Amino acid sequence: MTDLKAIDQHLQQTQPKHLEILKELLRIPSVSADPKYSDAVAAAARSVLETLQAAGLKTELIETAGPPLVYAETAPVPGKPVALVYGHYDVQPPEPLELWETPPFEPTERDGNLYARGATDDKGQVLTHVHSVAAWIASGQPLPMQVKFVIEGEEEVGSEQFADYLARPEAAEKLACDVVVISDSSQYAKGQPAITYGLRGIAYFELHFKGPKQDLHSGSFGGAVNNPAIALSKFLTKMIDEDGHIQLPGFYDAVQPLQPEERANWAGLNFSDEDFAKELGVDALLGETGYTTLERRWGRPSFDIHGLWSGYQGEGGKTIVPAQAAAKISFRLVPNQTPAEVAEQLAQFVAENTPPGIRIEVVDLHGGPGVVVNPQSPFIAAAQKAVTGAFGKPAVLIREGGSIPIVSSMVERLGADVLLLGWGLSDDGAHSPNEKFNIADYYLGIRASAHLWQHLATVAK
Amino acid sequence: MTDLKAIDQHLQQTQPKHLEILKELLRIPSVSADPKYSDAVAAAARSVLETLQAAGLKTELIETAGPPLVYAETAPVPGKPVALVYGHYDVQPPEPLELWETPPFEPTERDGNLYARGATDDKGQVLTHVHSVAAWIASGQPLPMQVKFVIEGEEEVGSEQFADYLARPEAAEKLACDVVVISDSSQYAKGQPAITYGLRGIAYFELHFKGPKQDLHSGSFGGAVNNPAIALSKFLTKMIDEDGHIQLPGFYDAVQPLQPEERANWAGLNFSDEDFAKELGVDALLGETGYTTLERRWGRPSFDIHGLWSGYQGEGGKTIVPAQAAAKISFRLVPNQTPAEVAEQLAQFVAENTPPGIRIEVVDLHGGPGVVVNPQSPFIAAAQKAVTGAFGKPAVLIREGGSIPIVSSMVERLGADVLLLGWGLSDDGAHSPNEKFNIADYYLGIRASAHLWQHLATVAK
CATH class of the missing domain: 3.40.630.10 (Zn peptidases)
Structure with missing residues (x-):
């Protein structure tokens, strides 16, 4: 014994x-x-x-x-x-x-x-x-x-x-x-x-937006060419609407809906949006409409930018149209979404939303359902x-x-x-x-x- | 002599x-x-x-x-x-x-x-x-x-x-x-x-978007809080519409229109959009609709992002909701716009477009008419x-x-x-x-x- x-x-x-x-x-x-x-x-x-x-x-x-x-x-x-x-x-x-x-x-x-x-x-x-x-x-x-x-x-x-x-x-x-x-x-x-x-799950990508062959003087060229940092901002903005819905084509098709029982169970847990926001140091929470904070965190897909970079990040002002801009992004997935399907949806989204004067490269970094x-x-x-x-x-x-x-x-x-x-x-x-x-x-x-x-x-x- | x-x-x-x-x-x-x-x-x-x-x-x-x-x-x-x-x-x-x-x-x-x-x-x-x-x-x-x-x-x-x-x-x-x-x-x-x-002229600013008090795990928190990098992208996107018009309130009020004579003179200059695009290494030009490339470069205001940064920029994938995001931006001005007026317009735009869960700080870097x-x-x-x-x-x-x-x-x-x-x-x-x-x-x-x-x-x- x-x-x-x-x-x-x-x-x-x-x-x-x-x-x-x-x-x-x-x-x-x-x-x-x-x-x-x-x-x-x-x-x-x-x-x-x-x-x-x-x-x-x-x-x-x-x-x-x-x-x-x-x-x-x-x-x-x-x-x-x-x-x-x-x-x-x-x-x-x-x-x-x-x-x-x-x-x-x-x-x-x-x-x-x-x-x-x-x-x-x-x-x-x-x-x-x-x-x-x-x-x-x-x-x-x-x-x-x-x-x-x-x-x-x-x-x-x-x-x-x-x-x-x-x-x-x-x-x-x-x-x-x-x-x-x-x-x-x-x-x-x-x-x-x-x-x-x-x-x-997760599907993690890096996006590279390539514009002019080199940084350009923003005085001489500003207003004439597509600025990759603006193009990237617009692209990322299109990726998620004001209601927090991800705009990749077919993104929600495979999403397993939350079960009424688990929604009820979670609603019974001791959770305060106000305390949570305070703990994180923000004045308000934000996410997909129609779902509670716990539901959004645990049972709904989400989109995040993890890193963003373009042009000059040093002290003071440098006046360029940067040649490139890039972002690290990921989609959190729920059953039964798969990273492979999301990668295809992203490829289609890129094809449909590549603006004039920009080449987009997508690097598939990692993923798992x-x-x-x-x-x-x-x-x-x-x-x-x-x-x-x-x-x-x-x-x-x-x-x-x-x-x-x-x-x-x-x-x-x-x-x-x-x-x-x-x-x-x-x-x-x-x-x-x-x-x-x-x-x-x-x-x-x-x-x-x-x-x-x-x-x-x-x-x- | x-x-x-x-x-x-x-x-x-x-x-x-x-x-x-x-x-x-x-x-x-x-x-x-x-x-x-x-x-x-x-x-x-x-x-x-x-x-x-x-x-x-x-x-x-x-x-x-x-x-x-x-x-x-x-x-x-x-x-x-x-x-x-x-x-x-x-x-x-x-x-x-x-x-x-x-x-x-x-x-x-x-x-x-x-x-x-x-x-x-x-x-x-x-x-x-x-x-x-x-x-x-x-x-x-x-x-x-x-x-x-x-x-x-x-x-x-x-x-x-x-x-x-x-x-x-x-x-x-x-x-x-x-x-x-x-x-x-x-x-x-x-x-x-x-x-x-x-x-x-120019009016140059730095924007700082501040969200959660520190970087957060994007798995545990993604979908619950406003991501400063997404918020910044959406804000910058709002700044200029699809026709290349800058959306600051009253931005074009003081703009001196191009004179018919100078538009005619410039049209007479030897300039090829195609050669220009080729020289810059882009497949297409982009800018304010209704104006030629020379007009956009010389006689119309423009908006550019010069630098962009947020979160993780290193190798591989880091899965965070970054605490902050920032951009260096400028507006090129034409007579009779003034940097001071544009700074006021930007302040108003910030006040009207600050999203939930984000604090925006604007640094006025420099300017001149x-x-x-x-x-x-x-x-x-x-x-x-x-x-x-x-x-x-x-x-x-x-x-x-x-x-x-x-x-x-x-x-x-x-x-x-x-x-x-x-x-x-x-x-x-x-x-x-x-x-x-x-x-x-x-x-x-x-x-x-x-x-x-x-x-x-x-x-x-």
């Missing part, structure tokens, strides 16, 4: 060590978007591998054409379900650096939080599962089920290498499992844990017990607006269920300056994960 | 020296827009001063709160008109540096041209007048009229210090003149000199003789789209006429990478300038 209390006690004692291991990982600037960090990305892989090794798991570094996959597994437990923990050791770029109170890759404790790029997304959350398995092994109690790990290094830029690996023949066996466990999301609110049953799983699954019921045991309160069932593009591929390829257990908070600043992870939640996440293996093991195989 | 032939001969012999002096000045990166070049701006002032001194003029460095004014004068000639040469020793920023074939501040001869930032705008053109006066003095012939020089260091950023100086009581006396001579424009075409009788002078003036007739003598062909009378914001202030304050004699070419790349000045035109400009003093001296005072 396993004794969760003994595990909990062991976890209590190892907290300082767990915090130290997280800090060590956070010191590695594993930014996958920028090739200049590629050594650090590789170093982060080795660090995660060594932590899994030290915990007593069988580990393997799976080489790819990009950053390696870190694989690990505990001993098989016949007759019991198998869990595969998926996560990532890469992080978003830290820019703009000047907005960080303490340097992004020097983890710093402040107000009960640990501040660093990757703290919540996803290094801290990945380690909760590593430490929980380590605790079972260290406490001498046999893990009641087999737990596998696959931790990748390209999640923030589209998981291309992991997608390639998934398609390999050996992947189906090596990663074979009944449920994929992912902690790369948030609790609903401070003190209110959540289990996430849906994620949005959204996913919604059955909120009634026995795995979710088991997770509910684990979360309640650790946090002292049952989780609410929510969807999230973020994307983990590879999730739907894993579900499809491995024929597994998926469990999205977020230990973060919505104000953690994932992708923003001053990213943090609450240290108490880090420990609670480790504890909930330790309980999870106990409860998941009871699900009929 | 003066002997222009002797002067011409002297100029022939001093060509190598004139080229060397220009190169030396071009090596100084006197970018006025960027404070990091302020030492170079000061060094350029000293260099121009020393050249004028060496030519035998009485010189003076007039200190201001910014870059100094270089002043110089030849001996007074009673009963004869006085000319004031105005020009500038500052240059546009050289960015984007990677597009320069040779470094912007290492003047390089290629195909009969001298390539460097400032070659045509305005260092080369300023020196034509310095060398012409030097030639008169060196050849031992008395200059038939007094020539003064005022060369400033902030023309590219709005001439604020020179405007302040002009308002000083002593300026009216020191700069007293009958005609202001400015070479900061172009010939009509290669081999076709021009005299310019009109310039557009346009100017049109009487094409029948005796000074223009005298200049026509000088140009014909040097270039072997009479000049055509044109307007230009560029702005020399201080011109109208000088005309007003000094009660003088103005002569705009451009020795450049429209493809010189002023404000662009690979700026150049044709070396033969540099020498022709010096010669025309030497003849100019002879002919201007005959105009009745």
